[in-house]
Amino acid sequence: xxxxxxxxxxxxxxxxxxxxxxxxxxxxxxxxxxxxxxxxxxxxxxxxxxxxxxxxxxxxxxxxxxxxxxxxxxxxx
Numbered sequence: 120x121x122x123x124x125x126x127x128x129x130x131x132x133x134x135x136x137x138x139x140x141x142x143x144x145x146x147x148x149x150x151x152x153x154x155x156x157x158x159x160x161x162x163x164x165x166x167x168x169x170x171x172x173x174x175x176x177x178x179x180x181x182x183x184x185x186x187x188x189x190x191x192x193x194x195x196x
Contacts, residue, residue: 120177124162128154129187137184142166142174158182 125140134147137158146161148154162182171178 120172121175121180122177123181123183124176126158126182126184127187128184130189141176158184 121141124142127138127140128151129136129138131147134149135151135154136145136147137154138145139162142162142165144158144161144165146154146157148157159182166174171180
């Protein structure tokens with residue numbers, strides 16, 4: 120049983136986007152704080168009527184988020 124729900128967070132054109140890798144859940148927000156709240160609510164709503172064991176998850180799984188950063192361009196001296 121998996122104990123972690125993996126999430127990919129990246130900067131969209133105008134907002135931050137969170138996309139679950141293990142569940143069909145995607146949400147967005149203008150700030151990372153809002154995104155965290157939206158993501159928690161979206162996962163909770165998605166899982167509320169699901170059997171976690173049938174989805175391959177242990178009870179009360181954690182969320183692990185990976186944040187994709189834009190590449191840094193270094194100026195030449």
